[in-house]
Amino acid sequence: MYLVYFSYSNCNGYLLVKGSTIWYLQRCSSIFIFIYIIYVVVFIISSLPIAFNEWFLFKSSLLFKLSTTTAFLSILVHAYIGLWTIGTDYLTPRTLGFLNFTLSKIADTSRLLYNILFTVLGLLLYFYLLLLVWI
Amino acid sequence: MLNINIYRYNPEQDKFPYMMNYEIEKPEKDIMVLDLLHLLKENDPSLSFRRSCREGVCGSDGMSINGKNGLACITALSDALKGDRLDIRPLPGLPVIRDLVVDMTQFYNQYEKIKPFLQNDTTPPEQERLQSPADRDKLDGLYECILCACCSTSCPSFWWNPDKFVGPAALLQAYRFLADTRDLEKDSRLDDLADPFSVYRCHGIMNCVAACPKGLNPNKAIGEIKTMLLKGKSSKNIIASDGVTA
Numbered sequence A: 001m002y003l004v005y006f007s008y009s010n011c012n013g014y015l016l017v018k019g020s021t022i023w024y025l026q027r028c029s030s031i032f033i034f035i036y037i038i039y040v041v042v043f044i045i046s047s048l049p050i051a052f053n054e055w056f057l058f059k060s061s062l063l064f065k066l067s068t069t070t071a072f073l074s075i076l077v078h079a080y081i082g083l084w085t086i087g088t089d090y091l092t093p094r095t096l097g098f099l100n101f102t103l104s105k106i107a108d109t110s111r112l113l114y115n116i117l118f119t120v121l122g123l124l125l126y127f128y129l130l131l132l133v134w135i
Numbered sequence B: 001m002l003n004i005n006i007y008r009y010n011p012e013q014d015k016f017p018y019m020m021n022y023e024i025e026k027p028e029k030d031i032m033v034l035d036l037l038h039l040l041k042e043n044d045p046s047l048s049f050r051r052s053c054r055e056g057v058c059g060s061d062g063m064s065i066n067g068k069n070g071l072a073c074i075t076a077l078s079d080a081l082k083g084d085r086l087d088i089r090p091l092p093g094l095p096v097i098r099d100l101v102v103d104m105t106q107f108y109n110q111y112e113k114i115k116p117f118l119q120n121d122t123t124p125p126e127q128e129r130l131q132s133p134a135d136r137d138k139l140d141g142l143y144e145c146i147l148c149a150c151c152s153t154s155c156p157s158f159w160w161n162p163d164k165f166v167g168p169a170a171l172l173q174a175y176r177f178l179a180d181t182r183d184l185e186k187d188s189r190l191d192d193l194a195d196p197f198s199v200y201r202c203h204g205i206m207n208c209v210a211a212c213p214k215g216l217n218p219n220k221a222i223g224e225i226k227t228m229l230l231k232g233k234s235s236k237n238i239i240a241s242d243g244v245t246a
């Protein structure tokens, strides 16, 4: 909830979350994603050529389901922070104003839409993935 | 012949800024870029720039010299020239008042924000608050900053958010007081920097280090501040009665 609120405003919202929290989230999520990739790659390499059975067992294991859920949550968080940073760097009245005065006037609205867009897309993709993994 | 292009803008006359071309005989001796500006100003008194000490101490003649921020007074022409060409522009990202003179308000606002003074409410000793030589050494590489703004105006994070990101120059000074054993407000200083913009907009691009004409390393200081923020609250320094940190 914190992060969601903080994406819609860069004036008051950013005071709610500490820079260090974001820093840790970025690092921890990337480490987890890295470990997850190794876990999957090791499975694939160690069981080449993969038979359907083996793959089926692997993907039905609780470990795989839990780690996939967490890994994609990490990707979601990681991407969210990155995209939020890009938005507050480039979609602002100041930065767009370097290009064009009219653009700078619609900067705040475009940033809001951009934030909503990637939040909604990210969540949709994530729920779709949960369906694939758990059902 | 030298081919010199200088950014010109006089808001009272010009609708838009433009680059003005000057041709001048190459001086026999190697001179500084500031000397060259003075030579040009002899023929064109309308050319405006700031300068004072002409020896790299006051920090007033920071400008973009062939695309690199530096002090005109200590940048040798021979080092700056690309072939025979020299392009001089004001420090990037700050509003231009006229020609090479920029409005430094945003830069100073950030400096003011970090409270660039010692905060210590204990009774001062009779003479002065002493430090051990080792503690004093911690301030080397920090106190020498002359606030020329070459670093902050070469930092993309500062270009985009000069109101929220403190910028390398002021962060170097923030660390100068965080590292000072005589200062007792470390926690409140860190609290003021804890939001996602003030320090964390630094992505370690290191333009600041490349730009600093005094050879300082703001990026390293920023790293130290991040470490302090990540570790959480500091334990307050214990001050012995003689004012020396125990």
Ligand code: SF4
Residues within 6 Å of the ligand: B154, B155, B156, B157, B158, B167, B168, B201, B202, B203, B204, B205, B206, B207, B208, B209, B218, B219, B222
């Ligand atoms: S290291 Fe940080 S402060 Fe220095 S130029 Fe890069 S982003 Fe800016």
Ligand code: SF4
Residues within 6 Å of the ligand: B144, B145, B146, B147, B148, B149, B150, B151, B152, B168, B169, B172, B211, B212, B213, B214, B215, B216, B218
């Ligand atoms: S750190 Fe260096 S470049 Fe930055 S303001 Fe200080 S002296 Fe100038």
Ligand code: FES
Residues within 6 Å of the ligand: B050, B051, B052, B053, B054, B055, B056, B057, B058, B059, B060, B061, B062, B071, B072, B073, B074
């Ligand atoms: S004139 Fe003072 S630093 Fe260049």
